[in-house]
Amino acid sequence: MLISASTAAGKTEAAFLPILTLVAERKRPGLSVLYVSPLKALINDQFSRLGLLCEHLELPIVRWHGDASQSAKSRMTKDPKGIALITPESIEAMFARRPADVVKLLCALDFVVIDEVHAFMQGPRGLHLSSLLKRIDAASQQRARRIGLSATIGDLDVAAGWLRPTEPATVKVLNDPGEGLDLQLQIRGYVDKAPEKSSKVEAPHQQEGDADVEVNPTSAMQEIAEHLFGVLRGSNNLVFGGSRRTVETLADALRSKSERVGVPNEFYAHHGNLSKELREELESRLKSGDLPTTAVCTTTLELGIDIGSVKSIAQIDAPRSISSLRQRLGRTGRREGIPSILRIYVAERECDQNSNLLDELRPNVVRAVAAIRLLARRFVEPASSSSALATALLHQTLSVIAERGGAKADAIFKLLGGPGPFAAVTPKDYIDLLRHAASPEMSILEQAPDGTLMLGKQGERLVLARDFFAMFQGDQEWRLALGSKTLGTIPLSNPVAKGNLIVFAGRRWQIVDVDERAHVLAVAPHRGGRIPKFEGASAEETHDALLLEMRRVYESDDVPTYLDEPAKALLSQARAAYRRSDLARVNILDAGSAVHLFPWVGSAAASVIAVALALLGVTAEANGLSVVLPGVGMDDAKKALAKLASSAPEDLARIEEHALGLCNAKYDEYVPDALLRRLWGRRNAKAISAIPGTARQLATNTVTH
Numbered sequence: 193m194l195i196s197a198s199t200a201a202g203k204t205e206a207a208f209l210p211i212l213t214l215v216a217e218r219k220r221p222g223l224s225v226l227y228v229s230p231l232k233a234l235i236n237d238q239f240s241r242l243g244l245l246c247e248h249l250e251l252p253i254v255r256w257h258g259d260a261s262q263s264a265k266s267r268m269t270k271d272p273k274g275i276a277l278i279t280p281e282s283i284e285a286m287f288a289r290r291p292a293d294v295v296k297l298l299c300a301l302d303f304v305v306i307d308e309v310h311a312f313m314q315g316p317r318g319l320h321l322s323s324l325l326k327r328i329d330a331a332s333q334q335r336a337r338r339i340g341l342s343a344t345i346g347d348l349d350v351a352a353g354w355l356r357p358t359e360p361a362t363v364k365v366l367n368d369p370g371e372g373l374d375l376q377l378q379i380r381g382y383v384d385k386a387p388e389k390s391s392k393v394e395a396p397h398q399q400e401g402d403a404d405v406e407v408n409p410t411s412a413m414q415e416i417a418e419h420l421f422g423v424l425r426g427s428n429n430l431v432f433g434g435s436r437r438t439v440e441t442l443a444d445a446l447r448s449k450s451e452r453v454g455v456p457n458e459f460y461a462h463h464g465n466l467s468k469e470l471r472e473e474l475e476s477r478l479k480s481g482d483l484p485t486t487a488v489c490t491t492t493l494e495l496g497i498d499i500g501s502v503k504s505i506a507q508i509d510a511p512r513s514i515s516s517l518r519q520r521l522g523r524t525g526r527r528e529g530i531p532s533i534l535r536i537y538v539a540e541r542e543c544d545q546n547s548n549l550l551d552e553l554r555p556n557v558v559r560a561v562a563a564i565r566l567l568a569r570r571f572v573e574p575a576s577s578s579s580a581l582a583t584a585l586l587h588q589t590l591s592v593i594a595e596r597g598g599a600k601a602d603a604i605f606k607l608l609g610g611p612g613p614f615a616a617v618t619p620k621d622y623i624d625l626l627r628h629a630a631s632p633e634m635s636i637l638e639q640a641p642d643g644t645l646m647l648g649k650q651g652e653r654l655v656l657a658r659d660f661f662a663m664f665q666g667d668q669e670w671r672l673a674l675g676s677k678t679l680g681t682i683p684l685s686n687p688v689a690k691g692n693l694i695v696f697a698g699r700r701w702q703i704v705d706v707d708e709r710a711h712v713l714a715v716a717p718h719r720g721g722r723i724p725k726f727e728g729a730s731a732e733e734t735h736d737a738l739l740l741e742m743r744r745v746y747e748s749d750d751v752p753t754y755l756d757e758p759a760k761a762l763l764s765q766a767r768a769a770y771r772r773s774d775l776a777r778v779n780i781l782d783a784g785s786a787v788h789l790f791p792w793v794g795s796a797a798a799s800v801i802a803v804a805l806a807l808l809g810v811t812a813e814a815n816g817l818s819v820v821l822p823g824v825g826m827d828d829a830k831k832a833l834a835k836l837a838s839s840a841p842e843d844l845a846r847i848e849e850h851a852l853g854l855c856n857a858k859y860d861e862y863v864p865d866a867l868l869r870r871l872w873g874r875r876n877a878k879a880i881s882a883i884p885g886t887a888r889q890l891a892t893n894t895v896t897h
Contacts, residue, residue, distance in 0.1 A: 194309070194340045194351055197368035198522060203341045204307075206366070208242060211303050211339070216249045218273070222300030224251075225275040226336070228283070228321065230311045232257045233475065235277040238307070246275065256282050272297045280321040281661040284591060287327065288655060291595045298328050301336035306355070309340040310515065313354050316580035316857060320663040322354065322613040323588045330607055344518045346572030354575070357611040369570070374531040375521070379560045379752075380419065381759030382412035382539040412539035413438075417445035420486075420506060423535070425458060427503040428478055429486040430493055430523055434509055436463045442508065443488040462489035475499055491516065493523070504533035510560035511536070512732040515572045517563060536560050540762055549773065549783045554766035555742070555817045557759055561752060562741035573735045576796070577616070577875050580663070580857035582867055585614050586625060587663055587859055590636070590647065594655045598644040601626055616874055621867060628864040636862055654859070663858060670711045670853070672701065679715070687799055687872060688853040689806030693718055693813040693822065702811060706852040709861055713853075718811075718822065734816065736794040742817070743792050746770040779890045780829065786822040787829040789890050797879040800847070804883050807850045808832045836887035844880050848873030 195203050215224035229235045239255050246253040252274030254264045258281070268276065276297070286293050304325065312318040329335045340355045352363035420431060420442070433439040439461050446459035460474050471492070477485045478499040487493055505524050511517040524532045538556040541547070578584070585608065592604050605622050608614050626645070629636040636651040647655060654660060672679040672694075679701075688694070692703050694715070705714035746767055751760055773781055781788045791801060798814035805812040805821070810832045813820045821829050854868040855861055873880060 193337075193364045193366060194342070194345075194348065194355055195366045196342050196345050196348060196351075197366075198343055201343075201368060203343070204238060204241060207305055207339050207341060208245070211305070212245060212249060212251065215302050216251060218302070220300060221296075222272050223268075223274065223276050223297050224301065225303045225305060226298065226301055227275060227277045227305045227307065229277065229279060229307045230317065231308075232259055232279060233472070234307065235260075235279065239277055242275070242277075251275065253277070258282070269293060269297065280317060280324060280663075283324045283328075284320070284661040284663075287324070288591050288594045288660065294328070294331060294595075299332040301328070301332065303339060304328075304336045305339045305341065307341045309342040309351055309355065310344050310519075310575070313345075313351060313575035315578050316584055316663040318354070318575075319578055319580060319584035319613040320587070322357070323584065323608060326357075326612050327592070327607065343522055344515050344572055346515065346574045350575055357613075357615070376531045376533045377536075377564065377754040378534075378756060379536045379538065379557065379564070379754055379759050380416075380756045381557055381762045382415055382537065383758065383762075384412045384539055384541050413441060414445060416508065416537045416539070417442055417449065419537075421446055421449045421459075424486045424504070424506070425455070426484045427486075428481060428484060429502050429504045429506065430520070431486060431488040431506040432508065432520055433488055433490065436490060438508055439463050439488050439490055446486075446488070458484050459486045459488060462487045462492055478502070499523070501530070504535065507534065507536045510538050510556045511563040512559070512734045512738070513573060514563060514566045514735075514738070516732070517567060518572060521567075536564075538759065538762075543765070549769070549781070549788060550815065550817060550820075552765070552769035553746075553773075553817065554762045554769070557755075557762040558742050558745050558766050559738065560759075561745045561755070561763065562738055564752070564754070565741055565745070566737060571737060573737070576733065579854070579872070579875065580860075581614065581616065581871050582625060582863040583857035583859040584663060585617060585622070586629065586636075586862060587660075589626075589629075589645075590651055590655050590660075593637075593645055593647055593651075598640070598646045600643055601645055604645070616871070621870070624864055624867050628867075629862060634862055650862075670713050673712050673714050674701075674716070687803060687851040688713075689803045689850050690852065691806045691809065691811045692802055693811060693820075708852065708855040708865060711855065733796060734794045736792075736797065739792045739794055739817075747776055779892065780826075780833070782826040782829075786820050787824050787826055789819040789821070789829075789833075790817075791819065791886055791890060793879070793886075796876060797882075800876050800879040801883070801886065803851050804836055804847050804880075805832055807847060808835055830891055833887040833891040837884050837891065839884050839887075844883060845873075847880055847883070848876075 195206055197203050197206075211225060218224050227235075227238065229238065235255050235257055239253065242253060252268060252271075254268045254274070254276050255261070256265055256268075256276045256278040268274070283298075286298070306312065306321070312321050325338070338355050340351065342351065345351045348365050348367060349360070352365060353360040356363050424431075431442065433442050443459055443461035447457050450457040450459065462471060462474050474485070474487055475493075477483060478487060493499065502524050505520050507517070507520070521532050521534060524534070538560050540554050540556055541551045543552055588608055589604055592607065593599055601622070605619065609617060609619075609622070626637060628634060629651070630639060630648070634650060635648040636654065638646045638648045640646060688703055688706065690703055690706065694701055694703065694713070701715035702718040703713050704716050706712075707714070745763075747770070749767075751763065755763060770776070775781070775790060779790050781790070789801070791798065793801075795814065795816065798816075798819055801819050802812040802814045805819070810821060810824060810828070813822065848869045851869055851872050854872055855863075855865075860868060
């Protein structure tokens with residue numbers, strides 16, 4: 193069963209009251225219920241909520257994660273019964289280190305309850321958990337019933353397929369869409385002053401002969417901090433800052449302001465790099481409500497850990513994910529008659545006669561309006577397939593071998609393959625993965641004369657490592673190298689190709705070489721005019737629907753009442769630039785220093801277009817709104833698009849061969865490059881097959897800006 197309802201609607205009780213009734217009198221040994229959560233903090237919270245019920249029923253309940261009491265887990269292992277609240281990583285630890293406990297504890301389950309299903313439907317942890325559940329079923333005499341809980345699901349049928357891949361039609365869906373959102377909303381607009389020119393200040397990595405360097409003055413962030421300080425003091429709130437850097441910058445500005453005016457600080461940072469003690473202290477302070485508290489956070493407080501109802505949500509920068517926005521809004525307005533309060537703060541760059549077209553289009557404020565429109569229509573992005581497929585399959589192969597002390601390849605593939613997390617992997621893919629892992633260079637696997645696969649030297653090191661149980665890792669940092677000089681590191685969330693551009697340290701750089709294994713991008717300076725206020729590649733993907741809605745916002749005339757006066761002015765400027773550029777009619781625009789392509793597609797499809805152009809030797813940069821071809825004339829751009837428009841199937845197949853920067857998941861360095869590209873091609877097959885049509889559409893009706 194899949195239970196979908198808004199935050200604080202009672203999903204946990206809806207699942208557990210009947211479950212506890214059914215298992216209370218159970219006599220046979222083994223756990224009755226396994227509750228799986230993506231967060232230890234959520235487990236601790238649910239343990240408090242369910243503990244009293246279980247005490248009345250004399251039903252044992254235990255928290256099972258790395259920070260939980262070892263003695264309680266030991267007691268449960270000796271006399272297994274009742275309920276365990278667990279993370280996927282702790283299930284993995286059982287399989288890899290203590291397989292006998294799997295049989296003793298998990299092979300007679302009546303129910304598996306999976307909380308925050310939407311968080312598991314994509315990404316490496318979702319692949320991991322889905323594989324672990326499949327292995328539990330295979331080891332059990334009868335399958336446990338699965339109950340999925342979620343507040344934010346875009347496609348309930350897809351969610352049902354994730355919950356029971358072998359028989360999705362048998363999943364019953366209990367969906368409470370709610371009565372709509374009572375929302376008080378404001379989008380606030382800010383303008384960053386144009387950078388001043390100065391030849392006296394040396395920018396990072398400035399090269400001899402560079403032109404004057406742009407020096408950034410105080411940004412709009414200080415104005416945003418001033419407003420947050422004025423409206424949030426005295427109550428409990430969440431401010432979602434996006435990156436850790438933004439979170440720390442804002443929290444520091446708000447703390448400094450408190451000190452300057454002589455009032456107690458109420459503003460605290462919350463992100464994954466903070467210690468567990470600091471995070472838990474802040475969470476407890478929010479939940480108790482004794483002292484007014486505002487947490488400035490990344491996504492760490494997005495999921496359903498109980499921190500009580502906060503008065504308001506603030507979002508720095510326009511939302512890129514409607515699913516995340518809905519999840520965040522579930523934190524506020526949870527009491528009857530109390531509305532949700534949302535403030536979105538967007539900053540645009542000051543424009544003059546030399547401004548970049550992308551700055552003139554004011555994409556941040558337009559994206560914010562588009563996101564609210566999609567939110568009002570109850571749109572939620574469907575789950576996307578994970579780029580960690582090969583890593584997850586290798587990881588689970590090593591886990592099965594560790595569990596069994598060795599296993600045949602066909603037995604492992606039979607266990608892991610088929611409907612479920614690795615349905616897209618063919619037997620040939622698996623053979624290629626195993627052969628590469630068993631190569632002398634990798635030494636991850638060895639094969640006995642009878643065909644049994646065993647751990648090689650490197651495989652043993654991987655399995656015995658403390659971080660083996662977790663499939664996820666932090667953003668993979670790539671080192672930027674200019675010759676022998678290191679410029680710094682950046683996370684790489686989208687594939688690139690040689691010739692693509694990236695933005696770093698306030699400058700554009702062209703990729704001249706990619707070292708997949710060492711995670712090094714060799715770059716050279718590229719003069720592409722003023723850098724637009726875009727992040728090149730955002731860590732959070734944007735869906736096609738958001739870009740299409742942005743186009744509708746540009747082409748509309750309505751001025752939403754939830755915009756403040758500066759935001760209204762920015763929206764008016766955006767629409768004026770859109771109409772001045774005739775973008776309702778054209779899809780390719782010559783801006784003088786660069787050609788802009790406007791395919792109006794999400795970040796994944798835009799990256800495919802950039803890789804396809806790089807295949808033809810054309811420099812391209814997918815920036816979130818357009819695909820920019822800096823230093824390319826209109827004639828060359830049209831010739832490249834004409835080549836793409838006439839691409840034969842064999843030409844399209846070559847696109848995946850040129851996708852680089854794919855080695856990002858935990859064990860991708862042990863996966864053959866050809867397999868990573870092949871899987872990337874399958875994930876993006878729709879966008880790749882659409883290249884000829886997209887190129888024809890882009891080439892029609894060109895205009896000079």
